[in-house]
Amino acid sequence: MARAATTSDAFNAVAEPRRRDILNYLAMQERSVGEIVDAMEMGQPSVSKHLKVLKDVGLVEARREGRQMLYKVNGMAIRPLHEWTSTFERLWKHQLFRIKERAEAKNEEKK
Amino acid sequence: MARAATTSDAFNAVAEPRRRDILNYLAMQERSVGEIVDAMEMGQPSVSKHLKVLKDVGLVEARREGRQMLYKVNGMAIRPLHEWTSTFERLWKHQLFRIKERAEAKNEEKK
DNA sequence: TTGACATATTCTTATATAGGAATATATTGA
DNA sequence: TCAATATATTCCTATATAAGAATATGTCAA
Numbered sequence: 001m002a003r004a005a006t007t008s009d010a011f012n013a014v015a016e017p018r019r020r021d022i023l024n025y026l027a028m029q030e031r032s033v034g035e036i037v038d039a040m041e042m043g044q045p046s047v048s049k050h051l052k053v054l055k056d057v058g059l060v061e062a063r064r065e066g067r068q069m070l071y072k073v074n075g076m077a078i079r080p081l082h083e084w085t086s087t088f089e090r091l092w093k094h095q096l097f098r099i100k101e102r103a104e105a106k107n108e109e110k111k
Numbered sequence: 112m113a114r115a116a117t118t119s120d121a122f123n124a125v126a127e128p129r130r131r132d133i134l135n136y137l138a139m140q141e142r143s144v145g146e147i148v149d150a151m152e153m154g155q156p157s158v159s160k161h162l163k164v165l166k167d168v169g170l171v172e173a174r175r176e177g178r179q180m181l182y183k184v185n186g187m188a189i190r191p192l193h194e195w196t197s198t199f200e201r202l203w204k205h206q207l208f209r210i211k212e213r214a215e216a217k218n219e220e221k222k
Numbered sequence: 223t224t225g226a227c228a229t230a231t232t233c234t235t236a237t238a239t240a241g242g243a244a245t246a247t248a249t250t251g252a
Numbered sequence: 253t254c255a256a257t258a259t260a261t262t263c264c265t266a267t268a269t270a271a272g273a274a275t276a277t278g279t280c281a282a
Contacts, residue, residue, distance in 0.1 A: 003114065003126075003127070003238075003239050003240065003267080003268065003269080004126065004127060004128065004240090004268090011125060011126050011128075011131070012126045014122060014126075015114075015115065015122050015123045015125075015126035016114065016115060016269095016270085017115060017120075017122075018270090020122070020195070023199075024198070027198060027199055027202065032228085032229095033228070033229055033230090034227095034228065034229085042271090043271075043272070043273095044228085044229070044230090045229090045230080045231080045271080045272075045273085045274095046270075046271060046272080047229095048229060048230050048231080049230085049231085049270075049271085050270090051229095051230095052230080052231090064278090064279090066228090066279070066280070067226095067227060067228045067229080067278075067279050067280065068227095068228065068229080068279095069228080069229065069230090073199060073202055074202075074206075075199050075200075075201075075202025075203030075204075075205065075206050076203045076206050076207075078196050078199040078202075078203065079196075079203050081192070081196045082193065082196035082197065082199075082200065084131070085189050085190075085192045085193035085196060086193065087135070087138060088134075088138055088184060088186050088189040088193075089186075089193065090186075091138065091184055091185075091186025091189075092186030092187045092189065092190050093186075094186065095185075095186050095187050096187075114237085114238065114239080114268075114269050114270065115238090115270090127239095127240085129240090143258085143259095144258070144259060144260090145257095145258065145259085153241090154241075154242070154243095155258085155259070155260090156241080156242075156243085156244095156259090156260080156261080157240075157241060157242080158259095159259060159260050159261080160240075160241085160260085160261085161240090162259095162260095163260080163261090175248090175249090177249065177250070177258090178248075178249050178250065178256095178257060178258045178259080179249095179257095179258065179259085180258080180259065180260090
């Protein structure tokens with residue numbers, strides 16, 4: 001079997017670096033496809049295709065304004081990713097605590 | 112060009128649901144491969160291969176104990192994902208605020 | 223209606239899997 | 253050394269891209 005489809009969920013959609021670039025860019029404000037094409041170093045068809053994937057999983061929303069399509073991030077769709085990573089927060093905080101502890105012990109030695 | 116390699120970074124590694132399952136299981140405590148195989152519904156070779164990917168991107172660490180290999184999550188490796196999602200926190204909080212506002216306005220109407 | 227602009231879709235191709243089967247490697251105890 | 257246990261790796265195949273080129277669709281202004 002091949003890999004899960006990028007359209008299956010937000011996790012797969014953001015696995016692609018280009019799509020994270022687009023999301024980062026849109027985090028600031030709503031933008032047209034043309035603006036995204038200019039900002040990224042990618043062809044227009046590629047941008048449109050990435051936007052379609054992002055839209056399919058709900059990570060962005062689009063609205064038409066004249067000839068342009070304006071895209072913006074749907075923050076709520078990123079929340080599940082944030083929540084998932086949060087479940088490991090305890091682990092890295094513990095690691096940071098141990099690093100700090102060792103540093104202090106080493107410092108104490110020098111005295 | 113095909114998709115980015117799953118071994119390229121943590122984002123790609125966690126895109127696979129099975130690997131998230133494994134990480135969730137390991138979040139509780141260190142486990143042997145055999146325990147993981149029993150807990151997940153996957154064959155042993157599949158588990159070993161997923162563990163290799165997770166290890167290559169630094170999401171898990173392994174140590175041998177007799178015939179067994181014990182794996183545990185490296186919390187620090189998940190931190191970048193958490194940080195990235197955090198940059199969008201402002202957006203979903205804003206959305207939640209607007210939802211709340213509308214609910215209150217609707218409630219006010221009823222009076 | 224026509225031309226120009228903005229975006230989306232289709233088609234093709236090279237490539238990276240993920241799972242299953244079979245096999246290899248490592249470690250322990252007798 | 254040999255058998256048994258625990259993991260890892262290799263080989264194979266079906267499938268899902270991602271990028272580029274070409275083309276289609278949609279919208280506006282005259």
